[in-house]
Amino acid sequence: MKQPDDQSMDPGQRDTVHRSITARLEKLPARGRSRMVIAVAALAIFFDIGDGASLGLVAPTLREAIGLSTGMFALTMSATFIGSFLGASIGGLLSDRYGRVRIFRLALAVTTLFTLAQSLISSPIELILLRFMAGTGIGSLFVVAIIYLVEMSPPSRRTARTAIVSGIGVAGSAVFATLARLIIPIGPDGWRFVFCISALAILLYIPLRLLPESPLWLVTQGRLDDAESAMVSMERNSGVSRTLVKADSADESAASLVGSPTVEDVSAEPDTVQAGAGEPVRLTRGPLLVSLVLVSVMLMLYSTAGQSFSMWLPTILDTRGFDSSLALTVTAVSLYGAPIGAGIVYLSSRFISRWAMMFTLAAMACISIVIFFASNETAVVIAAAFVVMAVSGAYSPLTNVTASEEFPTAVRASGMGFAHSTTRVSNAIAPFWLALVLNSGLFVLGSFLTGLWLGILAVVAALRTRHVAAQRRDSRTQAEEADQPLVSSQQHLG
Numbered sequence: 294m295k296q297p298d299d300q301s302m303d304p305g306q307r308d309t310v311h312r313s314i315t316a317r318l319e320k321l322p323a324r325g326r327s328r329m330v331i332a333v334a335a336l337a338i339f340f341d342i343g344d345g346a347s348l349g350l351v352a353p354t355l356r357e358a359i360g361l362s363t364g365m366f367a368l369t370m371s372a373t374f375i376g377s378f379l380g381a382s383i384g385g386l387l388s389d390r391y392g393r394v395r396i397f398r399l400a401l402a403v404t405t406l407f408t409l410a411q412s413l414i415s416s417p418i419e420l421i422l423l424r425f426m427a428g429t430g431i432g433s434l435f436v437v438a439i440i441y442l443v444e445m446s447p448p449s450r451r452t453a454r455t456a457i458v459s460g461i462g463v464a465g466s467a468v469f470a471t472l473a474r475l476i477i478p479i480g481p482d483g484w485r486f487v488f489c490i491s492a493l494a495i496l497l498y499i500p501l502r503l504l505p506e507s508p509l510w511l512v513t514q515g516r517l518d519d520a521e522s523a524m525v526s527m528e529r530n531s532g533v534s535r536t537l538v539k540a541d542s543a544d545e546s547a548a549s550l551v552g553s554p555t556v557e558d559v560s561a562e563p564d565t566v567q568a569g570a571g572e573p574v575r576l577t578r579g580p581l582l583v584s585l586v587l588v589s590v591m592l593m594l595y596s597t598a599g600q601s602f603s604m605w606l607p608t609i610l611d612t613r614g615f616d617s618s619l620a621l622t623v624t625a626v627s628l629y630g631a632p633i634g635a636g637i638v639y640l641s642s643r644f645i646s647r648w649a650m651m652f653t654l655a656a657m658a659c660i661s662i663v664i665f666f667a668s669n670e671t672a673v674v675i676a677a678a679f680v681v682m683a684v685s686g687a688y689s690p691l692t693n694v695t696a697s698e699e700f701p702t703a704v705r706a707s708g709m710g711f712a713h714s715t716t717r718v719s720n721a722i723a724p725f726w727l728a729l730v731l732n733s734g735l736f737v738l739g740s741f742l743t744g745l746w747l748g749i750l751a752v753v754a755a756l757r758t759r760h761v762a763a764q765r766r767d768s769r770t771q772a773e774e775a776d777q778p779l780v781s782s783q784q785h786l787g
Contacts, residue, residue, distance in 0.1 A: 311512045311702070314524055318508075319447040323454075325530035326504060327445070331454055333500050334442040337401065338462030340494035341435050343469035344408055347491055348373065348424065350473040351484040355420070358484060365417040371721065372421045376428020378717040384433020385440075385710015389703065393441040393507045396706075400437055401497055404430030409492035412485040432717065436710045443697045444507040444705075445527070451698075453642040455690035460635035463686060467628075513703040576704050576711070583759070584699040589712040591752040595692050596716040597723045598658075598745040599685040603628070605727055606678060613735065619671065627678035631686030638687045648757050651691050655750040658684040659743050666739035688749075695756060 321327055348369065355361040361369070380400070388396040407427035414420050439455065446454045472490060477483040505527060511520035576585050606627065610620035641650060658681055665677035700708035730741045 307512055307515065307517075310517055310520065311509060314508050314512060314520060315448060317524055317528065318445070319449060321447055321527060321533065322531055323450075324532055326527055327531050329500055330442060330445045330504060331457060333497055333504065334438045335458040335461040336497055337397075337434055337438040337494065338458055339465040339468075340491060340497075341404070341431055341438075341465070342462050343465030344404065344427070344431060344491040344494075345373075346466040346469050347473070347487050350470060351477065351487050354477055354484040355417075358481065359414060359416055359420065361417050361420065365421070369417070369421050369424050372425040373428040373431075374717050374721045376425040377432035378714045380429035380432025380434075381436050381710045381714035381717065382432075383429070383710070385436050385706040385708070385713075387433075388437050388440065388706035388710070389510075393437060393444065393510055393706070394501060394504060395506075396433065397437045397441055398498060398501050400430045400434040401494060401501070402430075403427070404434055405492045405495040406430075408488055408494075412488040412492075432714065433710070436706060436713050439693050440697060440706045440709055441507060443694060444509045444702065450642070451694045452647050452690055453639050455694050456635045456639035456642065456687075459686070459689040459693075460632045460639070463631045463635065463689070507702075509702045513701075576700075576708055580759075581700065581704070581708070585708055585711065587752055587756055587759075588696045588699050588708065589715045591749060591756070592692060592696060592712050592716050593719040594745050594748045594752065595685075595688055597719050597726075598742065598749065599688075600720055600723055601727050601742060601745070602662075602678075602681055603631075603685065605731070608731070609735075609738070610674075612731065615671075615674075623671075623675050623678055626675055627682045630679045630682030630684075631689075634683035634686030634688075635690060637683070638690055647691055647694065648753070648760075650687070651695070651753045652750065654684045654687055654691075655746050655753065658746040659750075662739060662742050662746070666735055695753075699756065 323331070352361065352366055355366075384396060384400055387399075404427055407423050407430065411420060411423045411427070414423065439458075442454060442458060443451050469487070469490070473487050476486050476490075479486075505523035506519070508520040508523040508527075511517075511523060576582065606624045607617075607620045610623055611617065615623070638650065661677045661680040661684070665674060665681065668674055668677065696712055697705055697709055727738075727741075730738050
């Protein structure tokens with residue numbers, strides 16, 4: 294029997310199923326395929342970040358191997374950014390249209406195919422073209438992997454699981470750097486094997502064949518039977534009893550009649566699929582446009598703040614008068630802060646709300662930057678740099694979960710894709726802005742970096758205010774819906 298499509302499905306029925314599946318996801322333990330989802334997303338981000346670092350690792354060798362000049366290297370980096378920009382935008386749109394898993398596989402195939410092809414290049418032009426094509430896969434791979442992880446995780450554990458993925462992902466650059474150090478000196482073609490390592494990501498295609506489509510996305514398409522099948526598959530593989538699930542569903546249905554927030558407590562998502570009677574959701578109108586702007590600004594500020602401090606830290610220390618060996622020591626120690634920050638988020642997510650962590654960490658970043666520029670004590674400078682990097686690492690899962698939950702399932706990947714594509718633009722222009730600021734003096738530079746985190750704090754405050762307002766509206770709506778059966782019964786008895 295053909296299932297109803299997105300336009301013919303009753304929005305109320307679809308919203309009810311969406312809430313039911315969200316509640317069932319909340320009860321899903323981290324076993325079986327749930328654990329596989331985490332592993333696949335983590336390794337996808339690991340290879341994504343590692344591949345991004347691989348170009349810089351082989352660049353010195355490519356000068357002699359294929360005649361890669363400084364100008365051609367700059368063009369190669371620009372081609373990668375442009376490809377990532379297009380990939381994040383288009384990949385998000387395709388994911389909302391054709392499904393998370395299908396586009397996940399496509400992005401994985403594009404990334405690995407064109408990365409592997411880079412091991413066969415003989416000229417800079419070939420490298421530029423292949424980096425552009427690989428960039429389209431890299432841009433979409435990150436977005437779709439995060440979206441799939443979020444939609445397949447219990448709402449209360451989304452931050453923790455994204456922190457695991459981020460922690461493993463940021464290790465990609467360190468692991469690839471270590472492997473490159475071992476492989477490149479082997480011979481004149483050692484650099485080719487570095488690109489081959491990136492192509493090992495194609496092995497993730499095997500577990501992706503075993504994972505079901507996101508049931509939340511299937512609901513938005515009106516494919517309720519498929520959504521139920523996907524959910525049952527996850528529950529069965531994770532050892533969840535169907536008897537228990539049915540009993541819990543019955544309890545939730547009964548609780549909804551008296552206005553219980555059973556399902557709402559575990560769902561931080563906005564309105565499910567439609568903006569009005571028969572009208573599909575649009576990102577370019579109403580509250581969703583505000584969400585799109587706020588999320589894009591938050592991600593751009595965060596990306597600029599993180600990139601500016603980490604990539605320019607040795608230069609900043611040199612400008613401050615630290616000798617080169619000490620500057621490298623401070624940089625090396627501080628880089629460990631990012632994965633530790635992600636680990637702190639994972640451990641704290643059970644006890645501290647995501648919003649409280651975001652406010653606290655942004656304030657810590659501002660204070661640490663001020664201390665970093667004000668102190669001349671080596672130990673204090675190292676500690677301050679480490680804290681800034683730890684905050685940057687901790688903010689990665691927090692911003693990704695916050696951004697994803699700002700959009701309904703039907704347009705979540707499109708919203709996230711566009712927002713993340715803007716960070717590719719900010720990453721491309723940030724070095725020029727920072728160089729200009731650095732030439733203006735250390736006080737201006739410190740003020741600039743502090744201002745970025747204050748901007749993040751302001752955007753997070755705006756998002757939190759909208760989130761609280763939306764929760765209050767939902768509570769009023771649920772209360773009104775719960776009163777309707779009682780009023781109807783009284784009228785019938787009367």
